[in-house]
Amino acid sequence: MTIDIAQENPGSTKRSYILFSGGSFFGRIMTWVTLTIATLGIYRFWAMTGLRRSLWSATHLEGDHLRYHGTGKELFIGFLIALAILIPFYALGFGLQFMGPIATIVGFGIMFVVGFLLTPYALFRRRRYLLTRTSWRGIRFHMQGSAWRYVGAWLFWTILSVLTLGIALPWRMAKLDRMLAEASYFGNQRFSYSATAKDYFRALVLVFVILFFPGIIALLAAIFTQGKSLALLPIVLVLAVFLMPLAMASIFRLQVNSTKIGDASFESHIGASKFYGAYIIHGVIVGVGISIVGAVGTLLAVTVGVQLEPQSGFFSLAFLPVFALYYGVLLFANMMVLQVMLFEWKMSSMVVINAHSVKDAIAAGDLENAVGMGLADTLDAGFEVI
Template sequence: MDIPAVSDSSWTESVRPKFHGSARAMFPVVLKGLFLTIITLGIYRFWYMTNVRRFLWNNTEVDGDFLEYTGRGVELFIGFLIAVAVLVPFYAMLFLAPLYMGAEAAAVAQGLYGFALLLLAQYALYRARRYRLTRTIWRGVRFQQSGSGWGYAWRSLLWLILTVLTLGLAYPWMRAGLERYKMTNTWYGDQQGAFSATGGQLFWRTLLVWLAALVVIGGPIAFVAGMEATGNIGAASPAHALILVSVIGFIVLVPVYWAVEFRWWANGCSVGPAAAACDLGNFAFFKVYLGYLGVALLFGLVVGAIGLGIGFALHSGGVLEGMAAQARPPVVFFVAFGAFYFLVGLVFAALWQVFGVRPIWRKSFESCEIRGLGALMAAQSVTPEANAFGEGIADAIDFGGF
């Protein structure tokens, strides 16, 4: 492809992406997905997930042009069905091993099963990323991912073993190594990605967070464990207060760590001549989680009030006394309870999409400036689009994120 000449200023000009998706605009997408997921007993969730992604992608503007998401719900559904068929032998071995083997042989078989499942999960995450990239288009050019899913899986597993052996000290270098493998196999058309951040940079930038976690989270847990070992925990002991301190510390420090790690990651990413510069604040994600917790708490109070009202009505009508007199509660009680639990869980998930995923997506993009974007010229990739098999495996074993 002939690349037209560009001015030097196109290499230094910065472009900051914008996100235009409001909570009000996202509510209909979420409510529709919630309703159809309920009445289809969960089957519609593949289309629901696709519609949420399309909302996020298609409302993200980069230099005057919007991202496009071309994935389809039926692709995720078929990928899930294929993944379930592949995983059936694994689950069968896990179930049958204790029945037809001795205790030691069954333990070995289950250990091998866990090892294989962990390896398969890493393979699935890499393939799922490839699927999402090949369904992402900007300015008519599709993203792509090369590399081997199994190669990534084995790298992940070896890095994980090293991280465990070093009591977590190797984690920053694991993140850097795996991200470098992913980004060097990322393409925008014929323009290759790169990753320049190092494990040492991540280590020093997150060291204070780790030390704070050691004091605020690890310290109280160790103290309470010591009190339990000596039998000194009583009603007047500070154990409960220390546990509360650990929980609050976890809620605060985890999103802070994610923000620092995201800034490190974004500043190391580039595609062709275009590179990112991120200024995300340390507490940006914490504010999002705090807002979501407030909304979730409000919803929980409403659900609790409704539950109390239903319970009072059943008690006033003598229904609860009649059920207590029976040897076994009626089946309709369990069905109603299960449906209510399912509904509440889906609503919490929907609230997370609107008040969690959406603002995190917005803050992540809008905190980055892209330099050299004017010099990024790419020809359309001729590599075929990836299938959704990796997404299906990750979903079937409940591993991986959005």
């Protein structure tokens, strides 16, 4: 059931807690992983659809759960269309590598530019697809606006962040998050976003003070001392790994607390411990899983014969089950921990204030095709829920 705290006055502030009740995902994920491996990755479009559908239906607000309307078939078709768009560019870039050093540089440049330009385009279209496949109380979410306008802002602020050695990063994050939010709708109710660059800097202040500025100093020192100060960089990398979950928790709280849909607003008080816990559990599962896979591989090598050459086709065929197990371990850990576990913790941490204010929302917006999702999948090939 959903827990509501309200005053007797119907017009007063009402806080509704999001409840996540999805039961055990272990069996479902094992099935999806097995089918994905058995079909050489083709089933992952249906696996991702099944995962989203399960997570959405497990998320309840005021007695009603979210619904996911996407299908694996449209994701697969979108992926094929994305491949048809990208393959000519990458084929050209790859072919130029056989025409001399200058042509090789041009070829790499073509592949980089295409990927660099299409990444923000795919991110915008991916979000629009997911919103139009999500509904609550029969009303779908959707997005308006130009994906290419978002591409322009993404390119400008990304390049500026690089040129300023990261100083412009809070402004970049505030601008891009605001653009995505303000292009989003629940029916005819528009999202609004209040976070500023100053808010992002406050959320990332520890990262800047403990990691970012020392990292720049270490990098500059390494350059001016001709690499003699490279020993400082591993320390920076260790700090990055340690601080990343803390920064992710701060940014997530800021994004949630800054978002409104009409008069409905959101709060999240999720702690960094959830993110640390998720990545520790993920690391343990991957570590144990890879150890088991390594033991199986060693046993197979001894059984088949260590005299086999790695270049031989028989060697590759004989060790195909090992490669499949390795991929399965990574896929299971990603879906079970980084997707299901983190999603549940994020949703369960959220409170919606005045959710009843959008009860009169009217259906609006058009469905988005799956090409953007296909591009995002092609460029990343990851299992990301949202």
